[in-house]
Amino acid sequence: MAKILVVGSLAYDDVQTPFERKKRVLGGAACYSALAASLYAPVSIVGVVGTDFEESDLERLHAKHVDVSAIERRPGRSFHWAGRYDYDLSSAETLGTDLGVFGDWRPQVPDALADTPFVFLANIDPDIQLETLEHVRTPTCVVLDTMNFWIDHKRDAVARVMSRVDVVSVNEAEARQLCQTFSIVRAAREILALGPRALIIKRGEHGATLFTKDGSFWSPAFPLEKIQDPTGAGDSFAGGFIGHLARSGRIDDIELRRAVLHGIVCASFAVETFSVDGIEALTQERAVERYRGLRSLVSVEAGSTSEADPFASARP
């Protein structure tokens, strides 16, 4: 199976919900997405941490076979995010962001990783995402995430980097904001017109939608009775999504649709616990079980599928 490169943040998060509060737990887009993707294929992270970053946290990533050798350690504080969720556990209110060493970091892709075929560019300044694209050679598939801040402040750069990648992943509000329309369908058409092969619009508790020139695919979220912490759902989604593509090696509409379901599965495990704990503890067996459950939720002819075990080749 093909290798994956994740470029993004490693962070410590303070997270509040109406039910619980956690301080300085492991987070960051690269952590969530790499842990999810590592279930599917070998993953390397290009990232940066400060002097306060615990060696044991790098060890947690390494224990899940995530290559941490291209994570730089720099003098200063690690990226730190504090946020709060209300009772509906949907969108977060940011209480504070301390970029620390992440603030003026420019990702350096080591030569040994420059040929990695699958690349996830997690949320960061779109100009830096464009720079990073210069350092990877003819990747098979680049998946891009961004956020409302960049759409507000660097709309042109966001559009430029979207035009250079294979898959754009944004949430519903960001898609509407970028295209200044309420209609998701219209927003999707405009974003696809920028050039990406596929667009994913993440809809939180309502699931995610894939748009390509050939149509769209609407998956619900995996129905959970209990959610502890929505932080990292989108990045875990991206990890499962690119993980499946790297594992299957094909990027057609069917594999993209399956990849969406894998993304949803990973996100569901991420939100069941605080921090990366749920996605860290996830096994292929549990992911497959939930994947099959999710497939049945969108299958009209319930249970009928010709699809083989998605992890089959890694098993006896």
Next chain:
Amino acid sequence: MAKILVVGSLAYDDVQTPFERKKRVLGGAACYSALAASLYAPVSIVGVVGTDFEESDLERLHAKHVDVSAIERRPGRSFHWAGRYDYDLSSAETLGTDLGVFGDWRPQVPDALADTPFVFLANIDPDIQLETLEHVRTPTCVVLDTMNFWIDHKRDAVARVMSRVDVVSVNEAEARQLCQTFSIVRAAREILALGPRALIIKRGEHGATLFTKDGSFWSPAFPLEKIQDPTGAGDSFAGGFIGHLARSGRIDDIELRRAVLHGIVCASFAVETFSVDGIEALTQERAVERYRGLRSLVSVEAGSTSEADPFASARP
């Protein structure tokens, strides 16, 4: 194909959106649901209208092969509802309700209709729904709708009638309210425990979910770029849903899932125009086309389906 009986309101509606305003347009649960169901199978309405109800509006129903012979005309005003939608065109704010002759009406099911196998009990006082059930003889399938007002004021009667029907159809907020939980999954389990074979939770712009003891099926709404008037979406859904079941004659999980898609298709045509105009103008050809489109939005292996033309038997 089996026949359908619809018991519910015929009304005149005043509808406001931020974009337009309509006065005294044809509405009411029975009108929307019967017009939708008439696409699939023969439908009769048991209902009541006042002296102000236009003969031409009964003629509109009759023109779509809806049997209007069991609609009583009584001295007094017809049911009149006035409501307003905000920019998101989701939930309505009721500006006024004048029940008129509907207020103290008790549905009389004529003997000739008492054996109708498929019955839709549209929203009305749950005690009256229970009474109505006494007047139908061993129906194959009864579909029930209700609303927040009855859950607030007659919770026990609502639970009692739910325990006596085959399919309960409520919206997300009503399910949460009835079961006093945020979790849709938990609410579904509790409502199914009352006895119905299936539960539909309508989720507005996010689609609808079917729950049975064997699993759940999550359909998105049909993605539309333009919505004019959400009034009647739920009743049009119910019409398409029961219409498909009556047409197919089978009530298993596959047909229930297909019925959900037919419901979504009918709802999508209803909301594209004010009043019943969209559902009145709908043809089998256009419904099939949109049904196929909707299927592809939830099919992982895009486009592959063994399903025959849903209206095939009615065609040359």
